[in-house]
Amino acid sequence: MDEALLRSLIPGVLAVLVRRGADFAAAEDAVQDALVEAVRVWPADPPRDPKGWLVTVAWRRFLDATRADAARRRREDRVDEEPVPGPVPTSDDTLRLYFLCAHPSLTPASAVALTLRAVGGLTTRQIARAYLVPEATMAQRISRAKRTVSGVRLDRPGDVATVLRVLYLVFNEGYSGDIDLAAEAIRLTRQLAAAIDHPEVAGLLALMLLHHARRAARTAADGSLVPLAEQDRGRWDTAAIAEGVAILQGALARDRLGEYQAQAAIAALHADAPAAEETDWVQIVEWYDELVRLTDSPVVRLNRAVAVGEADGPRAGLAALAELDDAAPGAAGGAHPVPRRTAVAAYLHERDGDPATAARLYAEAAREAPNLAERDHLTRQAARLNSLRGR
Structure with a gap:
């Protein structure tokens, strides 16, 4: 059984059912039933057209579930008769599914989870392990997302920028458990690049x-x-x-x-x-200037300050950091609103020959660190400078 083939077919099959009128949650359930049947049947009797086979079986499962549910009797009246089995025409179904999963009504976390489930073909358990949360928690998140997009029509142009943000979120999660999210994001982005x-x-x-x-x-x-x-x-x-x-x-x-x-x-x-x-830090600063023009993001301005510090010296970098503080002042008594700003300030102060301030800021940045590895790294930097000062 070629599991990679099955995973690659999931988004196209799911999108065909949605395009035919199935709501997202019911379509996803039907596709999962078809996959179970494929695992049972294909080893002994592989189909000539795997996608067509999955579409046919999933559509039958959807019709069976619809007819068995009295509360959906009116929907059943609108369901077309079962299509004749045969090759499924190539279309932009997967691309449409990307846009559905990145719907603006979803939170970023829900959009990422739904993309991994519907487009990536990952199981709820795999996604939960990757995010280090209980499977029940992830199941609830995905169920809410599916309910949210169930009534969304796929007849409007999608927002490419939103889809890309979702994929970039997946990539930035890195990897953990048995699913490498960075590699998965690359696989999905390759798929999107082939479609658009x-x-x-x-x-x-x-x-x-x-x-x-x-x-x-x-x-x-x-x-x-x-x-x-x-x-x-x-x-x-x-x-x-x-x-x-x-x-x-x-x-x-x-x-x-x-x-x-x-x-x-x-x-x-x-x-x-x-x-x-x-x-080539000078050219890197020029590219950051372009990024500031395009996004005016505080994180971009923070990274630009590092580049300026490398290109023009730490004093220039600290001046660029001060410009960021003027644009996004920190909350009184709390962490700076721009992630890793304190760590950058520590680095620039160290390069400027002020180890005492740098050590204090490294220790502060360690307390703000988003993960254990980064916290340990910053703590070691503070300890290193304090050790040098004690000699």
């Missing part, structure tokens, strides 16, 4: 590949984080870098710059540097 010709889709795929290429070098043998400047670049995936750069160049050539293309360009400049000290 859009430079920002290509830009996001390039960005994912370029970031993912550094994955093996990001952690030490003991699990601790390794900053970009200290990574063993010989462990970077050169094939993924080459593919990402080629995809990016094709997207940029279309002269329709978007935020994912700009982020990918920055990642490509890091990948192009043989050593950290050879990084």
